[in-house]
Structure formats: structure tokens, C-alpha cells
Amino acid sequence: MRLSFWEITPITLFVIFIAPVALVLYSLTGEYSDNWTHLYEYVLTGYIINTVYLVAGVSILVSIIGVGTAWLITNYNFSGKNIFEWALILPLAVPPYILAYTFTGLFDTFGTANNLIRDVFDLGREFTFFPKVRNVPGAIIVFSFTLYPYVYLVSRMAFINQSRTMLEAGRTLGLNKFETFYKLGVPMIRPAIIGGLMLVIMETISDFGAVDHFAISTFTTGIFRTWYGMYDIETAKQLASLLLIFAVTLILIERYSRRNASYSNAMSLYKPLFLTKLKGIPNTLAFLICFTPIFIGFLLPVMELLYWALNYKLDFFNEKFITTAWNTFYLALMAAFLCSILAVIINFSIRYKSNNYLKVMSSFLTVGYAVPGLILAIGVMQMLTYFDQSFVSEFSNFILTGSIMGLVLAYVIKSYALSSSTIEAGYQRINSRVDDVARTLKTSGWALLAQVHLPLLKTSFLTSMLLVVSEVIKELPATLILRPFNFDTLAVYTYIYAAEERMYDAAAPSIAIVLVGLIPIIILTRMIRTSRPASRD
Amino acid sequence: MTALEIKDLNHYYVKGKNVLNDVNIELEDGEILSILGPSGCGKTTLLRIIAGLEKETSGSILMKDQIISDHFHTVLTENRDVGLVVQExxxxxxxxxxxxxxxxxxxxxxxRHSTAMRLLKLFRVDRYAYNYPNEISSGEQQRVAIARAMAPNPKILLMDEPFGTLDQSLTNQLRVETRKILKDNNITAIIVSHDFDDALSMSDKVIVIEDGTVIQSGSAKDITHISREKSVKFSSIKANT
Structure with missing residues (x-):
């Protein structure tokens, strides 16, 4: 059988995308060193306990904030509601590690907040008002207030799709407003909540910057220390495998829960919800419930960053910043362009060839999003080293390992899911009969893609580029490992300054990261507004 | 000369459940054939197979005495010289x-420009030449779709429920116009429809398909003598769509 370009490309990509993960998992079959025994006996339990505490605490807090605010916004009219509707997503622009840096800057013994309290109430230097944040509860707050928008977004979508008649039926059966919320509203959108929660958990377990800054021992910090402290890559890979197995288990749970995802919006007769107007204390309470997460997750870190910037002469345009910003943007643009082009080619192949094998293979290509950046980086590094040793070392030094190529490859594998889902959504809007007609007009393959599909996918392509750019700019652990020597990105720049406790110097790159992070949020806000069933009436 | 010949064509998606059974069709140059039948009877599948958008399970298709598809050969859609007009x-x-x-x-x-303008004039939509599709009515869009399919001068024009979404007066007007243009230009065409009136007013030949099997074929006049029972059945399908 002769395979065409449209079949060879997905197969090749499948191999490239899966290889790094397979290489990491393969380490489980190898020998276990003394370091492993040491880790197993003394620190592994600590990693597991801390990770479980983090996951449990973040899950509870995120569910309360995300679902609670989504319910309020969907069902009630109160002061500031129209602003909260989109502003509740703003914390997504702040990566957990930046909130962690600003938290320590604010709440450490001599941080901005404690200094302010001492100044206002004229208290002594030994007085500390705010508790220490460099611990597991502090990390739970950091993750919860930066990641709750994932749960807010899916819950809001699901609540919007709930029909009024269903909730009114509950009221006629004797439920009060609160009971309607937790006995009817929430259970009906449970699959959506679990979906959002899984994303939060994945982000939490794969984070490196925040837990490292708070000096909390988790799998990611353990992997990093094993590699860079003990110089034992095999044991680091074995640890990474355990984390990967945990991540895969979560994906399977999420997929299983989504099997019933349609029951929340399977109503044949949709009636939009009536919004209840709140007054007095309920109005103030609703305002505070929605304002607090925005304040902690977005306003507070932004204010702190601006305070640092204004008080300590923010130098946005020094040579270091410009070089780092340039490095970051061209890497991000390169990864975004590659991701989007590959997503177009793969989705076109599936459509053009109508092949079920390609469809299955394509779904595997998106697993990179769920693989923690650190694990992906280890796998990519191994793969490139293998290529260098096998094919390059005879002619020259290592050229792939430690090059930008590894970094771009890791970004592409990690962000491909974002591009693929965006392009897939774009393709769903192009009637397949357009392809049929184009083929009878002697247009197929590349010509069909270039002359018909690409012009129609312009917006999707641009959206995909923007999503990947903002994702890549925030990425830290994979960048730390794979970056070429003496090559910094904004995230690395921020991390290095924060690690040296030079928080003021970290302000400029942090502000740049937050600003770029706002781009997908604007897109998301527009999507939410246009996705309401009521808006289609 | 024979424009199209279909011999012993069978097709299934699930083995044992044929969507087309032993279909045989012969169509002369310049003839217009209507394939009639209720929704899901296999008529659109047959059209897609003729266009090369699907591969038949068995049988053969010849165009101008050349094999374009059988067990051993398949000419790709883009090389078949067919024009396609779809309901959408x-x-x-x-x-x-x-x-x-x-x-x-x-x-x-x-x-290319003069060919396109000639066709647009023929269909009386030349004044919209520089508009975009969303700026013209659905009737005008359908005229453009037929003009576009005719523009490369195909050997056969395939039309799948071409007037399905248009209102009755527009449909009547387009039927007359389209038949005249097809005949004036000696274009061989196949029209798939579930509407008797389409078939009777536009075609020289008609075949009726039910459950993938050709149950009746002949000239449009012959088919008007189709049993009253069938007529009622088709009318009710039409009324429901």
C-alpha cells in the first residue's frame, strides 16, 4: 500500500510526539540506583503527602470559588455583575509562580503588607500580622486563586445551558434557593466541574516555579533536584514516570466522567434563566464573593508588581530585558506557527482521507498537554541526545541537544492540543459539501487546502497562534531544562530573579508575561458571550 | 454516444446491509435523468459514487465508453470531469x-473570466459578479452554484436536490430556466430528488429507487403512470420535509 503525504505526516508526528513520553516510561524497566533507594526510603512519602495535600486543598477551594461565582453570575443580578462576568477569568493571566513571588513579597515578615500594617498602626519591627505563606496552605491559596477560572469557565458554560424549567421544577417540589443550587444545579453539571477540576489538578501537579519558591517538596521539585543536584537522570526519569502515571490516571478519570457530559444540557426545550435582582446585604455579599478571587488572583499581584516597578525604577528597556523578551517572542511565535500549521495539516488529513486510524492517532497527539513540562523536557532531551549520539556524533559535536530545536519541539508537543482543538472547531464550521464540490472542480490535496480551507480558517489559525504564544510565554520547567546555554526567556528571567529574592528586578518580565497572558482571556470572554443559547434566539 | 453507463452496481457500508442493489443505468449524451426516491433510499449515495466521492463495493461505471471505476480502476473525482450541485x-x-x-x-x-461572465449572464446573475455569496438571495446562490458546476464544461452535471431549500414559485421558475440552459447547451445531467415535480418537469428519463433497488425506470411520461399509491407516499415525504 502506498501512503500519501496526508497519511505519512500524522504517523511521523505520532512517533515524534509519543517518543519522549515513551522514553521516560521506559526508565521504569531499567535498574534502580542507590539514589532511588534513598529517595524511596526518605523523601518519596513526603513528595506523595505534599502532592496529595496540595491536590486535595486546591480541589476543594477551587470548586467552591469556581462553582459558587459561576452560579451567582448566571442566576443573579447584582452590583458589578457585568464586569465580574469576564473579570473572574483575569487570574488566568497570572501564572502560579508569579502569584507566589508577589505573595512572598507581600506577606513575608518584611513584605509590603506587613510593613503597611506596621506603619499604619505604628507597631514594632517584631510584629507580624500576616501568617507565613511559604508552606503548603500558602501554595494551596496560590494555586486556587490562579487556577479557579478553569472551573469557573466550565461551570458558567454548563449553568448557562441549564434550562429555567428544570430549576423551576425543583422549586415547585419544595427546594429553597440554596437547595436548588446544591441539590439540582451542581449535580447536573458535575461532569463539567470534574473536567475543569482535572485541568486544575494537572496544572498543580506539574507546577515547578511556585512550589520551588515556597520550598515545598513535591514530585516536580524532587525530579529537578535529582537531576541537577544528584546528577542522576535515570532516577529523575523514574520519578517522572510515577508522576506521569498519576497524570494519565487523571486523564482516564476525566475522560470517563465526560462520557455523561451531555446530560446537563440535553434539554430539548431550552428556556433562558430569569436573573434574580439582589439588594441590600445579599447584593453586598455577592459582590464580595466575586470580588475577592479577582482581588487575590489578579489585582493584588498586579498592584504589587506595579508597586515594585514604580518604586524601584522599573527598567523595561534595558538590554537584558529586550534580549530576553525577543528570545521569548520569537520562540513563542515559532512554536505557535508550527503548532498551528501542524494542526491544520493533521485536521485536513483526517477530513480529506476520512480515515478512522488517523482520527485515533490525532487524539494521541493531544496528550502532550497533559504531560507535565518537566517530564516532557526530560523525554525530549533524551530523544535529542539519542539522535546526536547515533547520527551526529561521528561528524561533529552534539548539535540537537541544548539547541533551540529541543525547546521548540517541547513547546509544540505541549501546546499542540490548543491548536488542534481550535482548528478542529474551525473545520466544523466548513460544510463538507464544500470539499465535494471543490473536488469536482479539479481541486484536491494542497490546492484544496490552500485555496479553500486556509482562507476559511484564517480566524481559527490566528486564535490558535495567540493561544500557543500566551501558553509558551508562561512555560517555565521545560524551558529551564531545555534552553540553550546563556539563553533566557521572560519566565526564566523571572524565576532566576525570584530565586535570588530580587523581586523588584522580576517585576518587568512578570508584567510582560501577565500582559501577554491577557490575550487569550479576551478571546475567551468573547467566546463566552457568543456561546449563550439565549443569544442565538 | 453513451454519456454514462452503470453496470451491476452494489454498495454497502455494513456487510449484508446493501444501500444499493444491482443498479444499472444508461444515459445518452444530452439527456437529463432524474433519480427519484424517498430520503435514505440510496439516491445520494449513487450520485456520490458517480462523482467518485465514494467507492462502490462492486460493479462498474463507464463515462463516454471509458471505465472510470470498477474493481481494478478508479479515476479520482478531480479527474472525472463531472460537475456537482448540492442542496446546500x-x-x-x-x-x-x-x-x-x-x-x-x-x-x-x-x-476564464469571459466563460464565467457568459454563464452568469445565462443565469441572469451577472450583476452580482463582484458580490460575495452572503450578499445575494438563496435563489441567486443556487443559480451561481449551477453556473459554477457548468463552467469547466463537465461531461456530466450531477445535481443533488438542487431546489430543495427554495420556495415553490422560485423552484418552478428555476426548473424551467435550468432545463432550457441544459438542453440549449446539450449538457448531460443527473438530478437526484424526492420531488416528483422536479423529475417530471426537468427530465427525459426517470428512475425510481426504493431501499437501494431500482423499482421503476423509463421516460418521464411513463413514470407519470406510476401507481397512485407511490405518488401519495412521495407527496407525504415531500410535505414532511
């Missing part, structure tokens, strides 16, 4: 009307 019209939304019609035409830009 499927005009390219990013191209102007003139560019839509020029899309499949080869030759110099001037030649």
Missing part, C-alpha cells in the same frame, strides 16, 4: 461570485 449550494464564502464560477475553469485569466 456550498459556494466558497471567501470568493466573489465571479471567482466562484472561475474557480474550476482552466486557461488564461481573460478566457
Amino acid at each position: 449550494r456550498a459556494l466558497f464564502p471567501h470568493l466573489t461570485i465571479i471567482n466562484n464560477v472561475m474557480f474550476g475553469v482552466s486557461g488564461s485569466k481573460t478566457d
Whole structure:
């Protein structure tokens, strides 16, 4: 059988995308060193306990904030509601590690907040008002207030799709407003909540910057220390495998829960919800419930960053910043362009060839999003080293390992899911009969893609580029490992300054990261507004 | 000369559940054939197989005495010289009307432009040449879709429920216009429809398919003598769509 370009490309990509993960998992079959025994006996339990505490605490807090605010916004009219509707997503622009840096800057013994309290109430230097944040509860707050928008977004979508008649039926059966919320509203959108929660958990377990800054021992910090402290890559890979197995288990749970995802919006007769107007204390309470997460997750870190910037002469345009910003943007643009082009080619192949094998293979290509950046980086590094040793070392030094190529490859594998889902959504809007007609007009393959599909996918392509750019700019652990020597990105720049406790110097790159992070949020806000069933009436 | 010959064509998606059974069709140059039948009877599948958008399970298709598909050969859609008009019209939304019609035409830009303009004039939509598809009515869009399919001068024009979404008066008007243009230009065409009136007013030949099997075939006049029972059945399908 002769395979065409449209079949060879997905197969090749499948191999490239899966290889790094397979290489990491393969380490489980190898020998276990003394370091492993040491880790197993003394620190592994600590990693597991801390990770479980983090996951449990973040899950509870995120569910309360995300679902609670989504319910309020969907069902009630109160002061500031129209602003909260989109502003509740703003914390997504702040990566957990930046909130962690600003938290320590604010709440450490001599941080901005404690200094302010001492100044206002004229208290002594030994007085500390705010508790220490460099611990597991502090990390739970950091993750919860930066990641709750994932749960807010899916819950809001699901609540919007709930029909009024269903909730009114509950009221006629004797439920009060609160009971309607937790006995009817929430259970009906449970699959959506679990979906959002899984994303939060994945982000939490794969984070490196925040837990490292708070000096909390988790799998990611353990992997990093094993590699860079003990110089034992095999044991680091074995640890990474355990984390990967945990991540895969979560994906399977999420997929299983989504099997019933349609029951929340399977109503044949949709009636939009009536919004209840709140007054007095309920109005103030609703305002505070929605304002607090925005304040902690977005306003507070932004204010702190601006305070640092204004008080300590923010130098946005020094040579270091410009070089780092340039490095970051061209890497991000390169990864975004590659991701989007590959997503177009793969989705076109599936459509053009109508092949079920390609469809299955394509779904595997998106697993990179769920693989923690650190694990992906280890796998990519191994793969490139293998290529260098096998094919390059005879002619020259290592050229792939430690090059930008590894970094771009890791970004592409990690962000491909974002591009693929965006392009897939774009393709769903192009009637397949357009392809049929184009083929009878002697247009197929590349010509069909270039002359018909690409012009129609312009917006999707641009959206995909923007999503990947903002994702890549925030990425830290994979960048730390794979970056070429003496090559910094904004995230690395921020991390290095924060690690040296030079928080003021970290302000400029942090502000740049937050600003770029706002781009997908604007897109998301527009999507939410246009996705309401009521808006289609 | 025989424009199209279909011999012993069978097709299934699930083995044992044929969607087309032993279909045989012969169509002369310049003839218009209607394939009639209720929704899901296999008529659109047959049209897609003729266009090469699906591969038949068994049987053969010849166009102008050349095999275009059998057990050993398959000529790809883009090389079959067929034109396709679909119910959804499927005009390219990013191209102007003139560019839509020029899309499949080869030759110099001037030649392509004059061919497209001639067809647009024929269908009386030339004044919209530089508009985009979303700027014209559905009836005008359907005229453009037929013009676009005719523009590359195909051996056969395939039309799948071409007037399905249009109102009755517009449908009646388009039937008359389209038949006249097809006949004046000696174009062989196959029209798939579930509407008796389409078949009777436009075609020279009609075949009726039910459950994938041709249950009746003949000239349009012959088919008017179809049993009253069938007529009622088709009318009710039409009324329900």
C-alpha cells in the first residue's frame, strides 16, 4: 500500500510526539540506583503527602470559588455583575509562580503588607500580622486563586445551558434557593466541574516555579533536584514516570466522567434563566464573593508588581530585558506557527482521507498537554541526545541537544492540543459539501487546502497562534531544562530573579508575561458571550 | 454516444446491509435523468459514487465508453470531469461570485473570466459578479452554484436536490430556466430528488429507487403512470420535509 503525504505526516508526528513520553516510561524497566533507594526510603512519602495535600486543598477551594461565582453570575443580578462576568477569568493571566513571588513579597515578615500594617498602626519591627505563606496552605491559596477560572469557565458554560424549567421544577417540589443550587444545579453539571477540576489538578501537579519558591517538596521539585543536584537522570526519569502515571490516571478519570457530559444540557426545550435582582446585604455579599478571587488572583499581584516597578525604577528597556523578551517572542511565535500549521495539516488529513486510524492517532497527539513540562523536557532531551549520539556524533559535536530545536519541539508537543482543538472547531464550521464540490472542480490535496480551507480558517489559525504564544510565554520547567546555554526567556528571567529574592528586578518580565497572558482571556470572554443559547434566539 | 453507463452496481457500508442493489443505468449524451426516491433510499449515495466521492463495493461505471471505476480502476473525482450541485449550494464564502464560477475553469485569466461572465449572464446573475455569496438571495446562490458546476464544461452535471431549500414559485421558475440552459447547451445531467415535480418537469428519463433497488425506470411520461399509491407516499415525504 502506498501512503500519501496526508497519511505519512500524522504517523511521523505520532512517533515524534509519543517518543519522549515513551522514553521516560521506559526508565521504569531499567535498574534502580542507590539514589532511588534513598529517595524511596526518605523523601518519596513526603513528595506523595505534599502532592496529595496540595491536590486535595486546591480541589476543594477551587470548586467552591469556581462553582459558587459561576452560579451567582448566571442566576443573579447584582452590583458589578457585568464586569465580574469576564473579570473572574483575569487570574488566568497570572501564572502560579508569579502569584507566589508577589505573595512572598507581600506577606513575608518584611513584605509590603506587613510593613503597611506596621506603619499604619505604628507597631514594632517584631510584629507580624500576616501568617507565613511559604508552606503548603500558602501554595494551596496560590494555586486556587490562579487556577479557579478553569472551573469557573466550565461551570458558567454548563449553568448557562441549564434550562429555567428544570430549576423551576425543583422549586415547585419544595427546594429553597440554596437547595436548588446544591441539590439540582451542581449535580447536573458535575461532569463539567470534574473536567475543569482535572485541568486544575494537572496544572498543580506539574507546577515547578511556585512550589520551588515556597520550598515545598513535591514530585516536580524532587525530579529537578535529582537531576541537577544528584546528577542522576535515570532516577529523575523514574520519578517522572510515577508522576506521569498519576497524570494519565487523571486523564482516564476525566475522560470517563465526560462520557455523561451531555446530560446537563440535553434539554430539548431550552428556556433562558430569569436573573434574580439582589439588594441590600445579599447584593453586598455577592459582590464580595466575586470580588475577592479577582482581588487575590489578579489585582493584588498586579498592584504589587506595579508597586515594585514604580518604586524601584522599573527598567523595561534595558538590554537584558529586550534580549530576553525577543528570545521569548520569537520562540513563542515559532512554536505557535508550527503548532498551528501542524494542526491544520493533521485536521485536513483526517477530513480529506476520512480515515478512522488517523482520527485515533490525532487524539494521541493531544496528550502532550497533559504531560507535565518537566517530564516532557526530560523525554525530549533524551530523544535529542539519542539522535546526536547515533547520527551526529561521528561528524561533529552534539548539535540537537541544548539547541533551540529541543525547546521548540517541547513547546509544540505541549501546546499542540490548543491548536488542534481550535482548528478542529474551525473545520466544523466548513460544510463538507464544500470539499465535494471543490473536488469536482479539479481541486484536491494542497490546492484544496490552500485555496479553500486556509482562507476559511484564517480566524481559527490566528486564535490558535495567540493561544500557543500566551501558553509558551508562561512555560517555565521545560524551558529551564531545555534552553540553550546563556539563553533566557521572560519566565526564566523571572524565576532566576525570584530565586535570588530580587523581586523588584522580576517585576518587568512578570508584567510582560501577565500582559501577554491577557490575550487569550479576551478571546475567551468573547467566546463566552457568543456561546449563550439565549443569544442565538 | 453513451454519456454514462452503470453496470451491476452494489454498495454497502455494513456487510449484508446493501444501500444499493444491482443498479444499472444508461444515459445518452444530452439527456437529463432524474433519480427519484424517498430520503435514505440510496439516491445520494449513487450520485456520490458517480462523482467518485465514494467507492462502490462492486460493479462498474463507464463515462463516454471509458471505465472510470470498477474493481481494478478508479479515476479520482478531480479527474472525472463531472460537475456537482448540492442542496446546500456550498459556494466558497471567501470568493466573489465571479471567482466562484472561475474557480474550476482552466486557461488564461481573460478566457476564464469571459466563460464565467457568459454563464452568469445565462443565469441572469451577472450583476452580482463582484458580490460575495452572503450578499445575494438563496435563489441567486443556487443559480451561481449551477453556473459554477457548468463552467469547466463537465461531461456530466450531477445535481443533488438542487431546489430543495427554495420556495415553490422560485423552484418552478428555476426548473424551467435550468432545463432550457441544459438542453440549449446539450449538457448531460443527473438530478437526484424526492420531488416528483422536479423529475417530471426537468427530465427525459426517470428512475425510481426504493431501499437501494431500482423499482421503476423509463421516460418521464411513463413514470407519470406510476401507481397512485407511490405518488401519495412521495407527496407525504415531500410535505414532511
